[in-house]
Amino acid sequence: MQALSDVDLTIKKGEFVSFIGPSGCGKTTFLRVIADLEKPTSGTISINGMTPEQARQARAYGYVFQAAALYPWRTIERNIALPLEIMGISGVDQKARIKRTMELVNLSGFEKKFPWQLSGGMQQRASIARALAFDADLLLMDEPFGALDEIVRDHLNEQLLELWKRTNKTICFVTHSIPEAVYLSTRIVVMSPRPGRVTDVIESTLPHERPLDIRESPEFLAIAARVRDGLRAGHSYD
Amino acid sequence: MTEAATNLAHPQAASAGLFSRIAAGSVFPVVSILAGLVIVWYVFAVILNGPFQRDLDRRAGETPGFVEFVGKTWSQPKPTLPAPHQVAANFFENTFLRKVTSNRSLVYHAWVTLSSTLLGFAFGTALGILIAVGIVHFTSLDRSLMPWIIASQTIPILAIAPMVVVVFAAIGITGVIPKALISTYLSFFPVAVGMVKGLRSPELMHLDLMHTYNASASQTFWKLRVPASVPFLFASMKVAVAASLVGAIVAELPTGAVAGIGAKLLSGSYYSQTIDIWAALVAGSVVAILLVTVVGIVGNIVERSMGGRPA
Numbered sequence: 001m002q003a004l005s006d007v008d009l010t011i012k013k014g015e016f017v018s019f020i021g022p023s024g025c026g027k028t029t030f031l032r033v034i035a036d037l038e039k040p041t042s043g044t045i046s047i048n049g050m051t052p053e054q055a056r057q058a059r060a061y062g063y064v065f066q067a068a069a070l071y072p073w074r075t076i077e078r079n080i081a082l083p084l085e086i087m088g089i090s091g092v093d094q095k096a097r098i099k100r101t102m103e104l105v106n107l108s109g110f111e112k113k114f115p116w117q118l119s120g121g122m123q124q125r126a127s128i129a130r131a132l133a134f135d136a137d138l139l140l141m142d143e144p145f146g147a148l149d150e151i152v153r154d155h156l157n158e159q160l161l162e163l164w165k166r167t168n169k170t171i172c173f174v175t176h177s178i179p180e181a182v183y184l185s186t187r188i189v190v191m192s193p194r195p196g197r198v199t200d201v202i203e204s205t206l207p208h209e210r211p212l213d214i215r216e217s218p219e220f221l222a223i224a225a226r227v228r229d230g231l232r233a234g235h236s237y238d
Numbered sequence: 239m240t241e242a243a244t245n246l247a248h249p250q251a252a253s254a255g256l257f258s259r260i261a262a263g264s265v266f267p268v269v270s271i272l273a274g275l276v277i278v279w280y281v282f283a284v285i286l287n288g289p290f291q292r293d294l295d296r297r298a299g300e301t302p303g304f305v306e307f308v309g310k311t312w313s314q315p316k317p318t319l320p321a322p323h324q325v326a327a328n329f330f331e332n333t334f335l336r337k338v339t340s341n342r343s344l345v346y347h348a349w350v351t352l353s354s355t356l357l358g359f360a361f362g363t364a365l366g367i368l369i370a371v372g373i374v375h376f377t378s379l380d381r382s383l384m385p386w387i388i389a390s391q392t393i394p395i396l397a398i399a400p401m402v403v404v405v406f407a408a409i410g411i412t413g414v415i416p417k418a419l420i421s422t423y424l425s426f427f428p429v430a431v432g433m434v435k436g437l438r439s440p441e442l443m444h445l446d447l448m449h450t451y452n453a454s455a456s457q458t459f460w461k462l463r464v465p466a467s468v469p470f471l472f473a474s475m476k477v478a479v480a481a482s483l484v485g486a487i488v489a490e491l492p493t494g495a496v497a498g499i500g501a502k503l504l505s506g507s508y509y510s511q512t513i514d515i516w517a518a519l520v521a522g523s524v525v526a527i528l529l530v531t532v533v534g535i536v537g538n539i540v541e542r543s544m545g546g547r548p549a
Contacts, residue, residue, distance in 0.1 A: 036449075056449070056450060062450075065446070065447070066443075067443060071462070071465070073544035073545050075545065082451075114545035
């Protein structure tokens with residue numbers, strides 16, 4: 001079965017690109033193809049001039065899953081150390097990176113806790129810290145806040161924007177929430193199902209500085225309306 | 239970020255478990271069920287020992303009253319079914335009142351059986367893990383080995399045990415090794431099956447994560463598959479250690495062994511010492527309970543140190 005067809009897209013360094021669409025539109029598949037977790041049947045994908053496989057081997061991206069996927073037998077700091085151990089980074093350097101990334105996601109003080117001792121939002125933050133620990137330029141996030149409640153999600157969206165500004169990463173972010181996509185992105189890719197395809201690509205006109213209440217501004221609502229139009233055009237509401 | 243951490247570390251709550259359980263009254267039902275079983279046992283002792291007792295009384299020309307008759311069925315020297323107090327007295331006498339080096343001491347016999355049980359259990363666990371690692375990594379082993387492993391467990395151990403002992407004796411190996419190997423034969427199976435399941439237990443997402451890190455097969459094995467399999471290992475080791483004990487006892491039956499719980503069972507049946515047989519069985523169960531408990535405790539300690547949520 002064909003999950004995706006005719007997707008042509010260039011993402012620039014430092015961009016925050018959201019992929020939005022109903023379930024079954026292939027947005028997750030697209031992200032997994034970029035991450036070399038899935039092989040495309042045709043077409044090419046190039047990440048800084050590398051194939052997805054080469055990019056994976058070069059550890060060029062960090063991946064954040066829908067669930068935190070922390071290893072339950074490791075403490076939070078040992079979970080963040082996991083990619084560092086695998087990549088053969090020295091112990092001293094590991095400590096410094098753990099400290100830095102835990103500060104980045106505001107989890108300092110929870111180093112020795114096991115995952116079950118943390119709330120869902122904190123677990124997901126730990127998994128973001130784990131993806132940041134080895135300093136890949138690209139961050140792939142697959143509905144990372146989809147399982148969290150609205151209040152926690154708002155909070156994490158704000159934190160993620162902050163983090164993106166500070167680290168200057170390129171972020172590909174899959175979501176099915178319109179406000180989340182509009183709030184976070186510099187560019188929004190609207191996708192539709194059967195077969196998965198891109199129906200609209202929207203450049204955000206929102207300023208770089210985005211307080212949470214920007215979501216009541218007419219500019220924000222205009223972009224959200226255009227996303228909705230794109231979804232409707234792709235029969236996402238049928 | 240202001241979400242509260244759900245810190246659930248309350249060791250006091252866990253240690254209060256026993257007392258609160260007594261207070262909650264779950265001890266009473268347990269005790270009454272045990273008492274019921276003992277009563278049933280006494281009733282069956284009367285029923286099963288009755289015919290022989292009537293026979294004895296007829297020859298002696300006695301006509302005892304009901305109470306006297308019941309008392310006699312509970313105190314025969316070689317009863318068909320010994321009464322609980324007879325078994326208890328024999329067990330107590332042979333466990334606590336004899337020197338542990340004595341041939342009549344149950345502690346001595348239990349130790350003989352225990353040593354080959356532990357050796358066989360160690361072999362079996364190692365073999366089981368080895369087989370599981372092979373099966374998980376090579377599909378050809380999965381296809382070729384698994385049917386044989388399952389077939390091996392359908393062969394009655396009583397048929398295998400004498401052959402193993404005889405073959406090893408022929409090449410000059412006697413004593414604890416052949417007995418331990420029979421334990422191994424029984425105990426590797428649960429460990430192999432449990433570990434295959436355990437090593438395959440990591441979620442797809444956890445495996446994908448390793449893939450995104452470009453982790454090698456051995457890194458995935460040591461950092462993901464092995465820790466994920468630990469709960470499965472201890473669950474199957476509990477079964478395996480009990481199977482090891484059965485193997486060790488069975489191995490003592492056909493070997494003409496002079497020591498061990500199996501030897502005690504055999505000599506008891508030669509001389510119709512039914513009370514001795516039952517006492518030896520009790521000793522065997524005590525050893526089994528101890529072994530399973532120890533494995534369980536070690537498992538709990540290991541899982542706790544691996545971040546297990548206190549129950």
